[in-house]
Amino acid sequence: MTSRGIRFAGLVALSALLLTGCSMGSGGSDQTASEPDVNVEAPADGGVAPRDEQPFTEDEQAGSIQEDRSVITTGWMAITVDDPIDSAAEVAALVRSADGRVDSRNETPGTDTQQARATLVVRIPADRFDAVLADLRELGDVDSVRLDASDVTQQKRDLDSRIASLETSVDRLRALIAQADDVGDLIAIESELTTRQTELDALTTQRDWLADQVDYSTLTVELLSEGLAPQAGPNDFWSGVVAGWNALTAFVSGLLVAVGVMLPWIAVLAVIAAIVVGIIVIASRGSRGPRGGAGTTGSGADPSATGVPAPTGGGAGGAGADGNGPA
Template sequence: MRRIAPVAAAAALTVLLLAGCSMGSGGESSGYEPAMPAPAEGGDTGQSADEAADADGGSPAATQSVITTGRMSITVDDPLAAAEEAAALADDAGGRTESRTEQPGAGSASPRAELVLRVPADELDAVVDELREFGHVNGVTMNESDVSTERKDLDARIEALGASVDRLELLLSQASTITDLIAIESELTTRQAELDSLTQQRDWLVDQVDYSTLTVELITVETAPDTAPDDFWSGLAAGWAALVGFASALGVAIGVLLPWIAVLLVMAAIVVLVVVLATRGRRRATPVTTPAAPAAPSGPAAPAADPQRPAPSPEDEPRA
């Protein structure tokens, strides 16, 4: 039996390394599970695996896992004070404040606050009901995402890798040569790193399931300041501000209309030019007519005037 034990250990190491290679190339983590032989010290491995399978049916991973996220918007009198109360409310419920942003009122900006609360899933409804009493609720949004499949898959892979790591540690303690020792340590390091990564993913998923995420926005009603002037100087300032505003608006209006005015002027000039040219053309085309001479009076014809004879002077005319 003592001579067979080293041979069995070497065979088990070879099968384990081959199974690890097949798993690293894309196979499931449970692909090497049936190939592992039982330890020589006892035959309890099969019984513990059955017990683990039975226990897995009643584990929390077998139940439904739901991630709940929500958002609330509330109008309150003092957002900063309400933020303090909301953070204390989450602490009292067993949760925590993941992030908090506050903006004090300055100038025309109103104060506001926003908190991201992590509340236990079974206390979420109670916390939301208490937050409703802070002021006027503008809106509430709740979303649920079922991650039961992802959680079961992570639990199965973690369990398989944990068993593989345990068996590699056992083989490492039984290694008799340097070659076997190096090979087992390399495979053990790879499996341990993968196990740690999956464990972190599972822990994050469990935290998201156990603690719901609630974003609370706290705002206040914006109050417009009283701008009515109450003395001479405030009236003067208000008048000057109105004048500057009117001049600014007038400049903007002129700037907007100026391109249109330029286009209209060009169009008007073209129309006037066309009308002038058409009028001149009509004047040139119309013939010039001379007026007709008046008809001569009836009676003896007057002698024709001699163009060489000078016109009679007033002294030459006969006197009556």
């Protein structure tokens, strides 16, 4: 066979091998595409996938997040009612019927110059807060409402984590106390245990208070009566005279009352002032007496009493006048 024939035969053989490989690849691809997955069960017509394979909807995710939140709700509410005292009793009854409690209650009866009012601070279960608020609106005319919400979820989680860590630490220290043989180690462990237990108790109290604030919303309810009508002023001459006379009478009455109140004090102060003046007068007279006596004695004293002879004359002239003296 010539070289040209050999080349031709090689080309034919290579073409046959390429065609065979392409046909096998196509057959394998069709088979793979046509074979169903035996490990996955196809849902029935019109059906849905099993529950485990379905993702959570947005509403379910929001509900899950809402349940995990810790929110403290506080509010203030002002209502105008006919009788604040009776309405305060109704508010307390509504709160107690909702398993709540009244923390404080202050009532002020009405007078001629002051309207009646009542103020209550109530604690309402958080899940029944809206229902109680709707019942309170029925008591009268709502003047104003203010509600505040504070999210303390992170604070609560932090407290839970710290409490869990301290509880574990306290348990370990108690185990070490049971195993300690040395007195020094025992004292050191007990001191550390006391410190950790004190911190644990403080955090537990804080968490309990926080849980109470979350579980029971705080609402301040202020009940007011209708405002007092202002008195009409004078609108003519005689009504002005009467108003002036009434004002004068009221002023004189008030002045007399003030004088009556001050009169006992004035009398006591007058007695005290008289006593002080008398003491000053007596003291001044006593100081003047000794001074006058001393002056009289000094001026009228006998010179001979001092042992010094009294002079009979002045100087040399006196000596010359004496007849017994030298010439």
